[in-house]
Amino acid sequence: xxxxxxxxxxxxxxxxxxxxxxxxxxxxxxxxxxxxxxxxxxxxxxxxxxxxxxxxxxxxxxxxxxxxxxxxxxxxxxxxxxxxxxxxxxxxxxxxxxxxxxxxxxxxxxxxxxxxxxxxxxxxxxxxxxxxxxxxxxxxxxxxxxxxxxxxxxxxxxxxxxxxxxxxxxxxxxxxxxxxxxxxxxxxxxxxxxxxxxxxxxxxxxxxxxxxxxxxxxxxxxxxxxxxxxxxxxxxxxxxxxxxxxxxxxxxxxxxxxxxxxxxxxxxxxxxxxxxxxxxxxxxxxxxxxxxxxxxxxxxxxxxxxxxxxxxxxxxxxxxxxxxxxxxxxxxxxxxxxxxxxxxxxxxxxxxxxxxxxxxxxxxxxxxxxxxxxxxxxxxxxxxxxxxxxxxxxxxxxxxxxxxxxxxxxxxxxxxxxxxxxxxxxxxxxxxxxxxxxxxxxxxxxxxxxxxxxxxxxxxxxxxxxxxx
Amino acid sequence: xxxxxxxxxxxxxxxxxxxxxxxxxxxxxxxxxxxxxxxxxxxxxxxxxxxxxxxxxxxxxxxxxxxxxxxxxxxxxxxxxxxxxxxxxxxxxxxxxxxxxxxxxxxxxxxxxxxxxxxxxxxxxxxxxxxxxxxxxxxxxxxxxxxxxxxxxxxxxxxxxxxxxxxxxxxxxxxxxxxxxxxxxxxxxxxxxxxxxxxxxxxxxxxxxxxx
Ligand code: SF4
Numbered sequence: 001x002x003x004x005x006x007x008x009x010x011x012x013x014x015x016x017x018x019x020x021x022x023x024x025x026x027x028x029x030x031x032x033x034x035x036x037x038x039x040x041x042x043x044x045x046x047x048x049x050x051x052x053x054x055x056x057x058x059x060x061x062x063x064x065x066x067x068x069x070x071x072x073x074x075x076x077x078x079x080x081x082x083x084x085x086x087x088x089x090x091x092x093x094x095x096x097x098x099x100x101x102x103x104x105x106x107x108x109x110x111x112x113x114x115x116x117x118x119x120x121x122x123x124x125x126x127x128x129x130x131x132x133x134x135x136x137x138x139x140x141x142x143x144x145x146x147x148x149x150x151x152x153x154x155x156x157x158x159x160x161x162x163x164x165x166x167x168x169x170x171x172x173x174x175x176x177x178x179x180x181x182x183x184x185x186x187x188x189x190x191x192x193x194x195x196x197x198x199x200x201x202x203x204x205x206x207x208x209x210x211x212x213x214x215x216x217x218x219x220x221x222x223x224x225x226x227x228x229x230x231x232x233x234x235x236x237x238x239x240x241x242x243x244x245x246x247x248x249x250x251x252x253x254x255x256x257x258x259x260x261x262x263x264x265x266x267x268x269x270x271x272x273x274x275x276x277x278x279x280x281x282x283x284x285x286x287x288x289x290x291x292x293x294x295x296x297x298x299x300x301x302x303x304x305x306x307x308x309x310x311x312x313x314x315x316x317x318x319x320x321x322x323x324x325x326x327x328x329x330x331x332x333x334x335x336x337x338x339x340x341x342x343x344x345x346x347x348x349x350x351x352x353x354x355x356x357x358x359x360x361x362x363x364x365x366x367x368x369x370x371x372x373x374x375x376x377x378x379x380x381x382x383x384x385x386x387x388x389x390x391x392x393x394x395x396x397x398x399x400x401x402x403x404x405x406x407x408x409x410x411x412x413x414x415x416x417x418x419x420x421x422x423x424x425x426x427x428x429x430x431x432x433x434x435x436x437x438x439x440x441x442x443x444x445x446x447x448x449x450x451x452x453x454x455x456x457x458x459x460x461x462x463x464x465x466x467x468x469x
Numbered sequence: 470x471x472x473x474x475x476x477x478x479x480x481x482x483x484x485x486x487x488x489x490x491x492x493x494x495x496x497x498x499x500x501x502x503x504x505x506x507x508x509x510x511x512x513x514x515x516x517x518x519x520x521x522x523x524x525x526x527x528x529x530x531x532x533x534x535x536x537x538x539x540x541x542x543x544x545x546x547x548x549x550x551x552x553x554x555x556x557x558x559x560x561x562x563x564x565x566x567x568x569x570x571x572x573x574x575x576x577x578x579x580x581x582x583x584x585x586x587x588x589x590x591x592x593x594x595x596x597x598x599x600x601x602x603x604x605x606x607x608x609x610x611x612x613x614x615x616x617x618x619x620x621x622x623x624x625x626x627x628x629x630x631x632x633x634x635x636x637x638x639x640x641x642x643x644x645x646x647x648x649x650x651x652x653x654x655x656x657x658x659x660x661x662x663x664x665x666x667x668x669x670x671x672x673x674x675x676x677x678x679x680x681x
Contacts, residue, residue: 015668016661022643024661026668028679036561038502047655052665055680064500081500081523088502125679132560132584146584148562149504150591150654158658160665164641166583196487197554197580230554232583253678261678296487317552321486415559417496436491436558442520 002271004168005237006203009143009268013126015160025163027155028125031111032059032098034089035417036130040153041092050096052159057098058120061086062110063417065103067380067407073103082418109383109409112136112350116220117385119249123238123265128155133350133433135226138235139219140242141268143203145232167201167277169231170270172208175284180467182360183218184352184431184450186210186282187225188290192300194280199231202278205270206236210284216245217354224351225433228297237269291337291463292435292448294325299435301337303453303465309333328437329445330425341462342447343426345370345377346440347454348407349414352431353382355389357451361431362395364455364466370403371461377404378420380412404458416441429457470593472651476574476621478547481538482611488551489558490585494567497522507563508570512538542615550607551578555596556585565592575621577628579604590644591654595623597638623649 003011010025017023037059044051051057064082074090077083086103093100099120101107107114112133115121121137127144128134130152137144151161171190190206191198204226211219219236226234243262246252253261288302299322301308310322310333326333331340347353347361358381370377379399381387387409390396396406413420414432421441422428428446431454432439435446449457456466498510500523509527514520516539518531532539538546549568555578556564565588568576574594579601581589589596599607610630611617620629623645628636647654673680 016664018643020642022641024658024664026665026672035499039504039562042502049655079500085500085502122678124676130560130562132558146560148560148565148584148588148591150562150588154655154658157655158665159669160658162643162654162658196557197582200554200580200583227558227584230557230582253681257678257681261676264676317484317486324485415491415496417499434489434491434558436489438495438514439491442514 002274004270004274004276005141005205005235005268006143006168007274009124009126010165013143021164023163023165024160025126026160027128028056029115029121029127030057030155031115031127031129031134032057032152033063033111033129033131034061034085035063036149037092037152038085038088039149040130040156043153044156049157051156054096054098056159058115058118059089059093059098060101060108060111060114061089061103063411063415065410066418067410067412067420070103070408106384106388109386110350110353110411112224113353113382113386116140117249117383119246119252122246122252123242123268128161132227133224135232135234136220136224136350138226138233139223140216140245141235141238141265143233143235146227166203166232168275169199169202169204169278170276171204171206171280171282173206173210173282173284174208175210176213177210177284177287180452181287181289182450182452183214183221185287185290186284187222188292188297188300188448189287190282191225191229191297192290193282194229196228196296196298197230199226199229202231203233203235204229204231206234208284211236212239215356216241217356220354221351225297228433238265289450289453289466291453293329293331293337294322295328295435295437296325297433297435297448299325300448303337303463305337307331307333307335307337337463338465339462340427340447341373342429342457343373343375344422344428345374345454345458346380346413346428346430346432347451348378348380348382348412349432350382351433352451353380353386355386357431358386358390358395361451361455362398364452364469365402365404365459366398368402368459370458373461374458377458378407378413379404380407381409383409413440415439429454429463470651470653473574473593473595473623473648475623476547477618479543479545480548480550480607480611480617480619481543481546482550482608483537484552484608486552487554487557490556490561490564491558493556493564494561495521499561499563504566505570507567508572511567511571512536545572547572548575548577548619548621549573550604550611551576552604553578553580555581557582560584562588562592565589565594569594577604577607590648593648593651595621595648597628599636599638603636
């Protein structure tokens with residue numbers, strides 16, 4: 001029978017299933033960071049249990065690490081509560097003997113950037129992490145999703161998860177996007193169309209020619225935000241680009257095993273005629289650079305348009321939500337998006353901190369200066385290796401000469417758990433994935449955009465259509 | 470995990486869609502390495518007028534008198550009535566920990582975000598999906614009468630309103646069983662050690678690179 005990519009990934013990982021459909025699903029790779037793991041390790045110890053397969057774990061601190069002065073190591077983390085959390089991860093991985101990229105290791109970085117970079121997450125794997133953006137790893141034909149801390153403990157102890165199969169959903173982006181339109185714009189447009197609950201209960205496969213045309217990095221950006229469309233998992237079929245991407249990565253198979261893996265991976269696509277419970281089509285050519293205006297990623301419009309008016313919304317709960325968002329964001333309905341000025345700019349996060357993101361932003365700011373009204377512009381690479389490569393390409397100098405700060409890797413201002421944050425009512429052009437109330441600091445105002453659009457906003461001091469410069 | 474008993478409790482209405490886990494428990498509180506003590510910081514940014522940080526004495530902080538959960542009539546509520554896509558965003562289990570610590574054992578909404586929904590069951594919270602119309606009705610009734618209580622009977626899969634109306638709800642049979650008996654998933658899974666080992670042996674032949 002014709003199967004979807006998700007069906008295939010699911011079938012190959014079911015250990016056993018109950019009559020009601022609850023299955024024990026085997027997990028190949030478990031990524032661990034400092035925020036959602038301490039209680040899981042503690043639970044393991046309290047129950048006197050050992051990790052089932054400690055070689056499946058790859059751990060790194062990312063959420064809490066400062067993006068300046070990392071050379072001081074853990075001891076250099078000024079916030080004592082954050083320091084304790086990183087120390088706890090350090091102690092836990094050492095106690096159990098797991099693969100670990102600690103602070104100051106060039107391989108350290110945001111867990112969703114370093115997994116693929118190391119080849120630690122591969123096509124055909126099941127990948128979990130106590131972090132909702134684990135969906136990122138679906139970009140290369142893996143089944144990857146976020147889990148809670150109880151499940152982190154469950155996977156540590158049993159190498160399995162209790163799961164029910166999700167529905168199959170296909171989001172097909174057909175045709176070609178115009179110049180200046182990136183993976184970020186595609187995924188924001190998708191969320192704008194299907195809504196933040198559109199993918200609830202589904203695994204989304206992203207397909208169509210516009211997705212196929214993306215690099216692996218671009219596909220990661222799209223899958224990263226599947227969770228913002230309500231889906232725990234997003235995925236893209238394996239093709240020649242996928243295989244090229246993994247060749248030679250440190251954890252990728254070598255020699256005869258590589259050949260065998262490539263052969264197995266070549267089946268990681270939906271069969272002709274496979275059944276999807278839901279199919280959504282988007283016309284790539286109609287997608288413009290996107291800017292969010294509200295406090296939910298679905299509150300998004302094209303840069304050429306205006307802030308929408310709640311009065312035009314017929315659903316009263318929705319209209320109320322829109323008005324609350326406008327009040328929170330300090331915006332008036334009808335304002336042209338390009339009239340919105342920003343205070344800070346953040347280029348980074350697991351959505352957009354890979355080398356191609358840094359290149360895209362650097363291209364825009366090269367030889368220019370950030371506008372006078374910009375209080376802070378940050379460029380934060382996703383990993384030590386991205387940072388190193390960017391520096392080899394001279395991107396750090398381009399950023400610094402334009403007035404950006406070039407930082408050390410971590411989650412940074414994406415969630416503002418470290419010192420990188422917005423002050424109340426400050427407005428940010430951000431390449432991250434969430435514009436929730438308070439996400440980047442108390443009363444912070446976040447507008448989600450692509451790296452090129454964030455860079456263009458830094459130079460102009462307000463949002464601007466990157467295609468016009 | 471505690472067993473889920475039948476509940477007869479006050480209902481608090483949180484009338485917003487897309488309430489995310491950042492709102493339920495803001496990130497500064499995630500630095501804790503414990504599972505407990507998050508209750509006083511549940512909905513911190515909405516609940517207090519100042520900015521909360523871990524280690525503050527919450528009893529001394531200025532509360533936001535307009536936030537619905539601060540209204541005296543909803544004190545002691547154990548049922549939270551919510552709107553679409555409740556619990557979206559971050560996978561942080563600190564969100565159900567905070568809600569539970571705050572006293573909520575049942576959450577009723579037209580839809581939930583998947584990870585949050587799942588995390589609830591792992592912590593003894595029962596999330597119930599009802600139709601948008603039923604949820605609307607419960608919002609109206611809760612707001613109209615002070616002291617509004619619901620009886621939630623997991624075994625019978627039914628909610629009873631003060632007027633005696635019963636509303637049936639669905640729950641996955643396995644999750645119901647775990648919740649009613651306070652069962653630990655890990656212990657249950659470890660009853661299948663032989664199956665897991667057999668799977669690994671077979672898989673190591675098919676895809677040896679996964680075990681390198
Ligand atoms: S960069 Fe942001 S979204 Fe990504 S893992 Fe870090 S905090 Fe989460």
